[in-house]
Amino acid sequence: MNIPAWAIMIDLLHIQSSDNVGDIRIVNNIISNCFTSGGGQAVLINLNDTQTEGFINTDSDFIVDYNLIYAGDNGSSLIGYNGSVISYADWKSESGCNKNGLRIDPLLDSGLRPASASSPVIDAGYSLSRFFNSDFNGTPRPRGSSWDIGAFEGP
Numbered sequence: 001m002n003i004p005a006w007a008i009m010i011d012l013l014h015i016q017s018s019d020n021v022g023d024i025r026i027v028n029n030i031i032s033n034c035f036t037s038g039g040g041q042a043v044l045i046n047l048n049d050t051q052t053e054g055f056i057n058t059d060s061d062f063i064v065d066y067n068l069i070y071a072g073d074n075g076s077s078l079i080g081y082n083g084s085v086i087s088y089a090d091w092k093s094e095s096g097c098n099k100n101g102l103r104i105d106p107l108l109d110s111g112l113r114p115a116s117a118s119s120p121v122i123d124a125g126y127s128l129s130r131f132f133n134s135d136f137n138g139t140p141r142p143r144g145s146s147w148d149i150g151a152f153e154g155p
């Protein structure tokens with residue numbers, strides 16, 4: 001039995017207009033070769049229809065950006081968005097999400113770090129310095145001009 005799976009799932013269908021939702025940031029993730037044979041997609045985002053405009057168009061409330069989404073050999077870059085399964089390109093244009101994101105091979109090594117200085121994730125991320133300033137290994141961030149997408153700063 002294949003169970004649908006998503007690398008990132010954001011389901012805000014049950015948010016009420018009286019709820020105070022804000023400051024949600026989904027950034028700097030690498031989704032590559034996301035295996036979705038059970039009917040899932042790389043990313044699933046369901047927003048409350050009556051509030052979609054408010055969420056998506058209010059820059060400070062809900063940001064999905066600076067993520068790398070790459071199907072690879074065995075994965076998917078399809079997106080579940082408000083009940084439909086759509087292409088990455090359609091999702092970007094319909095939602096305004098991932099404006100600064102990438103859809104390209106991240107060129108990672110076996111430890112999931114940027115394999116070389118030519119990896120596209122290098123200096124392509126969003127600064128989260130107000131929350132923390134090191135990568136998963138404790139290496140100070142940023143190295144180079146900007147944060148890298150992913151858990152590690154590259155060479």
Ligand SMILES: [Ca+2]
Nearest residue numbers: 123143144146
């Ligand atoms: Ca960097």
